[in-house]
Amino acid sequence: MDNPRILLAAGGTGGHVYPAIAIADALKAENSDTEILFVGTKDHMEWKAVPKAGYDIRNVWISGFHRRFTLKNVLFPVKLITSLVQSLKILAGYKPHVVVSCGGYVAGPVGWVAGKKGIPVVIQEQNSFPGVTNRLLAKFAVKIFTAFKEADRYLPEEKTKVTGNPTRATLTGANKDKALESFGFNADKPVLLVMGGSGGAKTINEAMKANIEQLHDKAELQIIWQCGARYYDELSTEIDTKKLENLRLSAFLENMAEAYAAADLVISRAGASSCSELMLTGKPSVLVPSPNVAGDHQTQNAKAMADAGASKLLEDNAMKETMTELVEQLIYDQENLQRMNQAALNLAKPEAAKLIAKEILEIAKSKL
Structure with missing residues (x-):
């Protein structure tokens, strides 16, 4: 046969x-x-x-x-x-x-x-x-x-x-302490993971560039920022990564399981794979739908997750002005993060x- x-x-x-x-x-x-x-x-x-x-x-x-x-x-x-x-x-x-x-x-x-x-x-x-x-x-x-x-x-x-x-079955199961260690972070400060999808996302990168010092210094966050290969060279020259000791800027994240395990909150586009990974890992998230996709499907994906209580929806054109306030409000509210975590896991398949x-x-x- x-x-x-x-x-x-x-x-x-x-x-x-x-x-x-x-x-x-x-x-x-x-x-x-x-x-x-x-x-x-x-x-x-x-x-x-x-x-x-x-x-x-x-x-x-x-x-x-x-x-x-x-x-x-x-x-x-x-x-x-x-x-x-x-x-x-x-x-x-x-x-x-x-x-x-x-x-x-x-x-x-x-x-x-x-x-x-x-x-x-x-x-x-x-x-x-x-x-x-x-x-x-x-x-x-x-x-x-x-x-x-x-x-x-x-x-x-x-x-x-x-x-x-x-x-991917490899996304879950990473140990949080080991994950923090792999990024050179400690458990004293919250970790923000920022992703723009496999190609990076211009709006997310521009908003991060405008708010990076406030997020790093004032909000006292540890930040993993995957910016995409096409934006990496420009951003790595414009941003003083030596001065921002708790920032990890990379073109692409090979160790996604560790990145998810280390993160307390994720900022991401609302592509289907990203949404599914957030559900699977139970990560509370701020979803920024790309306006440049067929049928505005990312907004529909994000709404489905926001309606379930797993995410907050942030519009692309409002991101630069409002992201810092929203991130601070979410990342230090442990009870809310736990509710979002459970809501995400409930959606996972x-x-x-x-x-x-x-x-x-x-x-x-x-x-x-």
Whole structure:
């Protein structure tokens, strides 16, 4: 009998790629004979993240269509045709039993060709407002796993199942004292963790730059600030990190488990993966939705968490003026932090990856 062969298509951002990796890990944990192949694009983060996680990846040449006129749109029809031919070749060569779309442009041509060829398509949608790729592929899907029940209204409801977002199993379990030590911090002052997603976030970085001395000196906080690779060089020259001895500025955090364990409060964008990680780790948070995303889905993600009492929502354009007051108000209120911690944990679905993997393998079994 064949081993189950699963193809995962995900690309563009950590919000699509890390859930796909979490599903792949869970598939292997459920059945070690499962064969796994990823499809992504060479110029995005999956090209490094997927091999680093131990999986093979194939390239499909595709990008988004820009709403404003741009020269990049001239290439789009060429890219689309090329991506469909590449997808056909990959599917013909690999012969997957199931194709899993975790979103991003790359999942479009792969999922569409799979649907047309009668290969079962499974969708994992991370956001409360589904991305355009997954909305287009929904008609082909045999099953759609969602993280927020709010997503159901945009998808065929008879196919959807709310499982939560698959998260990396390595995020929990770090010891707080050891985590503080790893950052050179002590237990006397609260720790603020600031993240802008895998690419960094301009508004968050600008607000932090404007308020860093007040947060560090006046509020007496220890600060872990992940600013993103594209902003790191500029910020590290503009900010005197030697003078701010309790600031840890980095382009990217390799040790996320320790960062979460050390933090008392997190400031973050409201991407689906970030929200799911905050739920899983039970971290009280201030969510700053990006205004530059499809369907304003980050605001919807943040509202779902704020309504549950796990987070406070801070609007992007108000951040610079109001963040310090809000952070101080929250980070020194232990009772409130505990309530937010419990609310976040109540929203968490730590079994998401396992549940999704089991159902994918059941679908694959019918094709073996």
